[in-house]
Amino acid sequence: MYLADSRSAKPAHAPGSSPGRGPRPPGPPPGRRTPAVPGTVVALGAVSLITDISSEMVTAVLPLYVVATLGLSPLGFGLLDGINNGVGAIVRLAGGHLADRGGRRHKMVAAAGYGLSALCKPLLLLAHSLPLIGAVLAVDRTGKGLRTSPRDAMISLATRPEHRGRAFGVHRAMDTTGALIGPLAAFAVLRFAGGPVSAESGERSGYGAVFAVSGCVAALGVLVLVLFVPPRIARPADDGAEDVAQRSDRGAQPPPGLRDSLALLRRPQLRRLTVCAVLLGLTTVSDSFLYLLLQRELHLSTALFPLLPLGTAATFLLLAVPLGALADRIGRRRLFLAGHGVLLLGYVLILSPVRGAPLLPVVLLLHGTFYAATDGVLAAATANAVPDGRQGAGQALVGTGQALARFACSLAFGAAWSLWGGRTALAVTAAALAVAAVAATAVLRTTDDPPGEDRTAHGRPTDERPTDDRPTDERPTDDLEQPA
Amino acid sequence: MTRTTRLVILLVAVLLLGATGTGAVLYAADRADRRGQEQAGGPPVHTGTVALRPAAGGRQLLVRNLAWGPHRDELATVPADRPDGPRTVSGVKCLRFHASAGTGICLQAEHGALEDTYRAVVLDADLHELRHFPASGIPTRARVSPSGHLAAWTVFVSGDSYAGTDFSTRTAIVDTRSWALEDNLESFAVVKDGKPYQAGDVNIWGVTFADDDRFYATLATGGRTYLVQGDLAARTLTTLHQNVECPSLSPDGTRIAYKKRVAGASPDAPWRLYVLDLATMTETATAEQRNIDDQALWSDASTLLYALPGDYGSDLWTVPADGTGAAVRLMTSAVAPAYLG
Numbered sequence: 001m002y003l004a005d006s007r008s009a010k011p012a013h014a015p016g017s018s019p020g021r022g023p024r025p026p027g028p029p030p031g032r033r034t035p036a037v038p039g040t041v042v043a044l045g046a047v048s049l050i051t052d053i054s055s056e057m058v059t060a061v062l063p064l065y066v067v068a069t070l071g072l073s074p075l076g077f078g079l080l081d082g083i084n085n086g087v088g089a090i091v092r093l094a095g096g097h098l099a100d101r102g103g104r105r106h107k108m109v110a111a112a113g114y115g116l117s118a119l120c121k122p123l124l125l126l127a128h129s130l131p132l133i134g135a136v137l138a139v140d141r142t143g144k145g146l147r148t149s150p151r152d153a154m155i156s157l158a159t160r161p162e163h164r165g166r167a168f169g170v171h172r173a174m175d176t177t178g179a180l181i182g183p184l185a186a187f188a189v190l191r192f193a194g195g196p197v198s199a200e201s202g203e204r205s206g207y208g209a210v211f212a213v214s215g216c217v218a219a220l221g222v223l224v225l226v227l228f229v230p231p232r233i234a235r236p237a238d239d240g241a242e243d244v245a246q247r248s249d250r251g252a253q254p255p256p257g258l259r260d261s262l263a264l265l266r267r268p269q270l271r272r273l274t275v276c277a278v279l280l281g282l283t284t285v286s287d288s289f290l291y292l293l294l295q296r297e298l299h300l301s302t303a304l305f306p307l308l309p310l311g312t313a314a315t316f317l318l319l320a321v322p323l324g325a326l327a328d329r330i331g332r333r334r335l336f337l338a339g340h341g342v343l344l345l346g347y348v349l350i351l352s353p354v355r356g357a358p359l360l361p362v363v364l365l366l367h368g369t370f371y372a373a374t375d376g377v378l379a380a381a382t383a384n385a386v387p388d389g390r391q392g393a394g395q396a397l398v399g400t401g402q403a404l405a406r407f408a409c410s411l412a413f414g415a416a417w418s419l420w421g422g423r424t425a426l427a428v429t430a431a432a433l434a435v436a437a438v439a440a441t442a443v444l445r446t447t448d449d450p451p452g453e454d455r456t457a458h459g460r461p462t463d464e465r466p467t468d469d470r471p472t473d474e475r476p477t478d479d480l481e482q483p484a
Numbered sequence: 485m486t487r488t489t490r491l492v493i494l495l496v497a498v499l500l501l502g503a504t505g506t507g508a509v510l511y512a513a514d515r516a517d518r519r520g521q522e523q524a525g526g527p528p529v530h531t532g533t534v535a536l537r538p539a540a541g542g543r544q545l546l547v548r549n550l551a552w553g554p555h556r557d558e559l560a561t562v563p564a565d566r567p568d569g570p571r572t573v574s575g576v577k578c579l580r581f582h583a584s585a586g587t588g589i590c591l592q593a594e595h596g597a598l599e600d601t602y603r604a605v606v607l608d609a610d611l612h613e614l615r616h617f618p619a620s621g622i623p624t625r626a627r628v629s630p631s632g633h634l635a636a637w638t639v640f641v642s643g644d645s646y647a648g649t650d651f652s653t654r655t656a657i658v659d660t661r662s663w664a665l666e667d668n669l670e671s672f673a674v675v676k677d678g679k680p681y682q683a684g685d686v687n688i689w690g691v692t693f694a695d696d697d698r699f700y701a702t703l704a705t706g707g708r709t710y711l712v713q714g715d716l717a718a719r720t721l722t723t724l725h726q727n728v729e730c731p732s733l734s735p736d737g738t739r740i741a742y743k744k745r746v747a748g749a750s751p752d753a754p755w756r757l758y759v760l761d762l763a764t765m766t767e768t769a770t771a772e773q774r775n776i777d778d779q780a781l782w783s784d785a786s787t788l789l790y791a792l793p794g795d796y797g798s799d800l801w802t803v804p805a806d807g808t809g810a811a812v813r814l815m816t817s818a819v820a821p822a823y824l825g
Contacts, residue, residue: 063640064622129752187600193509194516205512212508216501223497227490289684301667305620305641305654417684418706425684 040158041167043228044151045174050221051114052175055140056182057214058121061190065207066133087138088145089400096149096396097261100389106150107231113147114225118218124211148399153391156383157233164383165332168376169324176317189213261393269385270394274401276440277378280340281405283433285426287312289413290367293422297350298360308364315368323372324380332381333444339373340437342366347430351423378402522553523796527571527817529553534561534574536583536609538825547818548578550797559611564823567815576611580623583822585632587660591623604637606660615663620654625730625779629693633661636691636699653689655701657716672714674703675722688721690730690779700731700740711740711760725765729755730779734805738762741780741788741805749775757790759805772803772811781821791819
């Protein structure tokens with residue numbers, strides 16, 4: 001059914017299929033599965049995996065380094081986070097916008113972002129004070145902001161629309177794998193370099209080794225990007241592997257201006273998606289608050305506390321691909337909404353009088369499932385709501401909207417906690433999430449990408465005016481109603 | 485570029501980067517090895533019996549020995565009147581330590597296969613383990629009550645999120661008579677400026693005991709720090725004074741030595757050593773002008789002892805508590821002091 005869907009969608013909507021070529025002559029023979037995850041996506045996943053090993057190595061030892069080696073008290077260090085979040089949002093928008101301004105820009109902007117972060121690792125060797133370390137981390141985060149949208153845009157461009165959920169799932173799973181390996185790698189380096197403990201007070205070389213190795217790993221990530229991610233993204237199964245970027249260049253339009261990128265929000269489909277991502281983001285409690293609440297409500301021992309993020313990450317890692325593929329089948333928006341339903345269930349469980357040993361793993365399982373059902377899935381849904389030429393800006397708009405909304409929720413949640421206590425704050429957030437989910441369902445039900453969807457962005461040449469797709473968008477298709 | 489070319493470039497790069505990384509690790513390992521060899525001109529160190537009892541030879545100062553050599557990081561004693569003298573090392577390694585009335589609290593690292601974990605170990609007078617408790621982060625402060633009945637410790641924990649810069653603390657108190665454990669003082673009811681107070685960002689650290697029920701500590705919330713008085717039985721924390729970190733109660737229970745964040749100091753070195761009179765709430769700056777990041781110890785009714793960064797990690801310094809005099813270095817290569825007797 002899955003194959004039938006993807007093929008049947010193809011001839012009717014394939015953008016570049018010129019009449020002389022037939023439906024898809026160079027494609028795989030009928031009945032054989034086309035590779036759902038193109039090489040470019042695997043390459044980008046590898047880059048993310050390697051880069052995450054590098055950055056999580058640093059994250060894992062940074063507190064130890066700051067406290068034990070530099071002898072600094074890191075409290076209040078988190079104050080920088082607010083500023084960084086704001087700067088990060090602007091950089092992310094800029095990254096997405098710049099990436100859309102011509103053929104090779106996606107790769108160039110992404111490489112600049114990865115490169116900037118890689119440069120920060122050896123710089124940590126030289127930063128011996130909290131303000132300097134904070135500055136290096138801010139630059140590191142700038143690099144992350146810069147690369148996120150072009151990377152997601154490349155994943156979108158490289159993948160046929162009906163496979164994007166799975167492609168993003170593969171990418172997110174690889175990314176999370178790197179994040180899980182990083183801390184282990186860091187402690188292995190510290191072990192070989194003489195142990196973290198004897199490195200206390202005055203002796204920095206063990207941490208120097210971690211930063212140096214992390215820098216080497218990051219450089220390798222940049223190199224994999226440069227070597228194995230094509231400068232012009234081709235969609236392999238896209239009849240004749242025509243170059244997507246070239247196609248958009250061919251329109252001989254000037255590169256999109258800043259206003260054009262913001263005008264993307266005039267596209268009803270993207271606007272709805274952004275509104276929903278923001279709405280739901282505003283009611284998503286940050287991980288740190290959630291773990292803190294779990295600890296208080298379930299009276300967890302402090303020794304268990306560091307393991308909580310691992311539970312979420314492991315679930316995310318295991319479910320990212322299957323849920324991404326499921327999103328391709330039943331609709332990304334539907335799964336995105338369902339993911340928030342799962343999160344709501346987690347909140348309700350924490351608030352309910354139900355207690356007992358299985359509660360903690362169940363809540364973490366729900367939390368990880370929420371990420372697996374929403375993170376890459378939102379990117380895939382975004383990809384299908386914007387034309388190829390605007391993938392970077394589209395990803396940036398939705399992603400930044402969601403990130404800023406979550407940050408606002410963190411601030412509000414902290415204030416609510418002070419006013420009413422953590423439990424009431426969660427109850428209020430859960431109620432707000434329920435309302436937001438209902439509202440988001442209402443907003444999204446007017447349009448969605450049905451199975452094998454290839455109609456919106458890719459159903460037409462990408463160089464056309466952004467507002468021209470209104471008829472497509474207003475089409476009364478609704479996979480919330482139709483069974484897949 | 486052909487696929488083969490790219491693979492060759494990748495292979496060469498992996499070899500080069502691998503060599504660089506290996507070089508960095510080997511260099512660090514070499515440096516670590518050198519710390520295991522005795523430094524020339526360092527304090528004489530010999531192994532012996534260390535016990536948490538008043539010794540026949542007079543008052544003893546117990547520290548974590550940082551002098552290079554095979555006994556680095558071990559608990560060591562020196563005669564209190566001859567801190568530069570030979571050190572007697574115990575074979576027990578602690579990152580942070582404190583002792584009183586024959587009870588010791590030792591925060592140590594456990595080297596696991598994948599990563600290091602930490603634990604708080606309660607020691608008897610012969611440095612034998614009585615109980616241990618898992619600690620969820622990097623040890624920073626440790627204290628035992630004057631009676632030896634209660635032990636407190638603080639560790640730093642941090643999130644695992646990307647570039648996570650949000651640190652927080654966990655402070656626990658255990659009663660060594662019943663082994664009742666208060667795992668996280670953040671669960672105590674907070675009374676701030678006379679009113680009940682709750683917030684998600686509350687952090688507690690640096691306990692100092694008055695007796696077996698009452699203690700003082702630092703509470704941080706909303707970007708400010710407070711001196712709080714804690715009541716273990718009632719499970720309450722009440723704010724007394726602002727801008728106080730790492731309090732240390734004087735032996736007579738009337739004054740608190742602490743780190744104060746001073747205006748105009750560099751954000752990198754914000755703290756100075758102050759003394760607060762609890763009856764009048766007047767603050768007195770000590771003669772120590774440098775940045776202090778330690779929970780000071782009262783070596784007697786009028787003198788403070790604290791650690792400052794030194795050539796081999798840290799050195800111990802003293803200064804009068806009344807704002808007179810000048811800071812004097814007491815001993816090198818040592819941290820986490822406690823007086824026996």
